Amino acid sequence: MADTTGRMIRIGNASGFYGDRFAAVREMLDGGELDYLTGDYLAELTMLILGRDRMKDPKSGYAKTFLRQMEDCLGLAIDKGVRIVANAGGLNPHGLAIALRELADSLGVDAAIAFVDGDDLTDRAADLGLGNPLTANAYLGGFGIKAALDAGADVVVTGRVTDASLTVGPAASEFGWGYEDLDALAGAVVAGHIIECGAQATGGNYSFFTELPRMGHLGFPIAEVGSDGSSVITKHPGTGGAVTVGTVTAQLLYEVGGPRYLGPDVTTRLDTITLTQEADDRVRVSGVCGEAPPATTKVSLNHLAGVRNEITLILTGLDIEAKAELFREQFTAALPTQPAEMDWDLSRLDRTDATTEEQASALLRCVVRDPDAKKVGRPFSAAAVELALASYPGFTMTAPPGNGAPYGVFEPGYVAAEVVDHRVALPSGVVERIAPSPLRGDPSVDAEEPSAQLPPDWGPTASLPLGTLAGARSGDKGGNANIGVWVRDPAHFAWLDHTLDVDLLKELLPEVAELTVRRYRLPNLNAVNFVIEGVLGRGVAENVRFDPQAKGMGEWLRSRPVPIPVAFTQQSQEDQ
Structure with a gap:
């Protein structure tokens, strides 16, 4: 009892x-x-x-x-x-x-x-x-x-x-x-x-x-x-x-x-x-x-899927896109055998007329995977090294290439x-x-709830980062990510609930625009929660996303500008 x-x-x-x-x-x-x-x-x-x-x-x-x-x-x-x-x-x-x-x-x-x-x-x-x-x-x-x-x-x-x-x-x-x-x-x-x-x-x-x-x-x-x-x-x-x-x-x-x-x-x-x-x-x-x-x-469930290897190159100054394309063509042609999967990602971190070399540089990353370790091990590394004096101007890598390592994929089962x-x-x-609960059964399915159709008049707005008012926490569950967004003032929840829907989320985060996104309301926490399906591939050990566990995705969302009522920001400043 x-x-x-x-x-x-x-x-x-x-x-x-x-x-x-x-x-x-x-x-x-x-x-x-x-x-x-x-x-x-x-x-x-x-x-x-x-x-x-x-x-x-x-x-x-x-x-x-x-x-x-x-x-x-x-x-x-x-x-x-x-x-x-x-x-x-x-x-x-x-x-x-x-x-x-x-x-x-x-x-x-x-x-x-x-x-x-x-x-x-x-x-x-x-x-x-x-x-x-x-x-x-x-x-x-x-x-x-x-x-x-x-x-x-x-x-x-x-x-x-x-x-x-x-x-x-x-x-x-x-x-x-x-x-x-x-x-x-x-x-x-x-x-x-x-x-x-x-x-x-x-x-x-x-x-x-x-x-x-x-x-x-x-x-x-x-x-x-x-x-x-x-x-x-x-x-x-x-x-x-x-x-x-x-x-x-x-x-x-x-x-x-x-x-x-x-x-x-x-x-x-x-x-x-x-x-x-x-x-x-x-x-x-x-x-x-x-x-x-x-x-x-x-x-x-975790499955061993093969071996994974990667290289990251630094591209500096002018003609970044052309330099990346030159290396991609040379490197792909130099590989003795093509791996099962090859992913390229060019991160344009460079700035025009940069005052430091680092600020003038972009990163080109190549990730390969294959069940056969030989295809992504030494031959992969050697092909990159052999281009050091024969590729784009300023060729350099962030680290010496290695032999790769086994990787696995996660999936849930029931x-x-x-x-x-x-x-x-x-x-x-x-x-x-220990016997399982005798009460177990088929739980009700959570319904996605749309935003209210007729918002109140909050007055004039200013384009400001969402994080001016809202906090966020994001993370991974296998291949999916979630982003929970909340406001600290209950008076702001109706605005958040109406404003931040799936369409706006996809507009603010273009990387997820083609994916299935589900939205759930938690008014008691002044929050809405988004589940983004498949953004992390087959889990953290397999995917090559810049943020493989989506830990920073919520902060990215907070940095994006949205129309925020001026009255809300004035009140927040007065409260502080």
């Missing part, structure tokens, strides 16, 4: 990706009171990297950084009574659990360690209609973590759970939630989504960063989760950055689609979230509603939830199987 006493637990996060600040674990443990400390180490690209590691050494496949962090901090966490939950197990949570037990013994630390697995479907992929991928991992929910904590685990490591499950599991354990507690689970999902990317909730990658204090060394976020699933997002006192409605809104819009946020335990209604600034560095998250989860479970063998190995060694 769910706890209704109004208790609260403090869940901190110390990692947003594999490679995040190493010292964050110690900083979070030393910085103040916590009940749980989570760490998110996995992303679509990370699973590919770990898959390649596992090909070389079957005993690898987990985030080794986490093990080194525990070498430094496991004893401290046990002494403070802070329980650790991390998805650092990657493709080998059992192997990481063994390594942690050996580490605890060597440190003389008495730590109960559990692990969650069953997400790895690689050996069954073909039978499940998923092809023959390098990795195939289902996104598990938080109830395996809950079972481990219920059994007394001090440390729980997992494979591919959803990022928010790292928060859902501890909250469900503390408050006795079951699958039927949909609103509470949804609230925890939102709290988990906010803190999962570490310092992005405390000012990192924030559009209005110039307004925040102490941006040199940001603190990591904490979610104070209540028994009803509501939460307060905060950070340790004295740490850098800030927790504001704006920083929390930005993170809520990161890598999402429509108002319904599908997960294995609950479908979370992002259009029901209410954010309130309670005090400095304290934002309350309330009102979140949950619906039944979908009948299917999402699977992260299987029936009941075919995933979600397991937890308890500290006692007993293995418990």
Whole structure:
């Protein structure tokens, strides 16, 4: 039965990706009171990297950084009574659990360690209609973590759970939630989504960063989760950055689609979230509603696709286009065999009558891919080098060409939830199987909503960058990108909602003009969210876009001029 006493637990996060600040674990443990400390180490690209590691050494496949962090901090966490939950197990949570037990013994630390697995479907992929991928991992929910904590685990490591499950599991354990507690689970999902990317909730990658204090060394976020699933997002006192409605809104819009946020335990209604600034560095998250989860479970699939290589040349001064064309013709003719794919990109960064050589230069990039490493390795490199004295004037390259490297492609898959063998190995060694939610079904489909047809009269306008009023956060989901755009003044939302539609977005971002773009409204966050399909090809490891994960796409959009009511900008200046 769910706890209704109004208790609260403090869940901190110390990692947003594999490679995040190493010292964050110690900083979070030393910085103040916590009940749980989570760490998110996995992303679509990370699973590919770990898959390649596992090909070389079957005993690898987990985030080794986490093990080194525990070498430094496991004893401290046990002494403070802070329980650790991390998805650092990657493709080998059992192997990481063994390594942690050996580490605890060597440190003389008495730590109960559990692990969650069953997400790895690689050996069954073909039978499940998923092809023959390098990795195939289902996104598990938080109830395996809950079972481990219920059994007394001090440390729980997992494979591919959803990022928010790292928060859902501890909250469900503390408050006795079951699958039927949909609103509470949804609230925890939102709290988990906010803190999962570490310092992005405390000012990192924030559009209005110039307004925040102490941006040199940001603190990591904490979610104070209540028994009803509501939460307060905060950070340790004295740490850098800030927790504001704006920083929390930005993170809520990161890598999402429509108002319904599908997960294995609950479908979370992002259009029901209410954010309130309670005090400095304290934002309350309330009102979140949950619906039944979908009948299917999402699977992260990575395939090895071949070898990729690239060269970048510097073109300086006059006749940039002609220089690029000369090299393209010479280089293509010089290759002994043509690779399966060859992409060229000329970035005109040069300026007329530049006062520095760098400002007078453009970049020509050639990327090749082929299943056969020989076609894009040494012959590719040699053909570029041999043209050094026989091509355009001023020939130079940004770096010596190399032999290339394997690359992979990502795609999502879906299987029936009941075919995933979600397991937890308890500290006692007993293995418990976790049944999927009995409430799962077919969720409602989010509809794209057009802008209002009859806008109010906002008075005269001036052509100014969209970012004068609006913030944005963008990111990648496989081959798609999302751009969430919000305004801080609720009085400006009607203008944003009416003005920034799909047609205007395509006009402002010509690179996406021919692609399918979907628009969703989130009035409760004063936001609209765009999903741009296929802009990232087959994922970050494969695509050759200048910004392969679309991290800067939102800031590009903010820099583009739009007609903004003069009254809005005058009011903003007065408020500042």
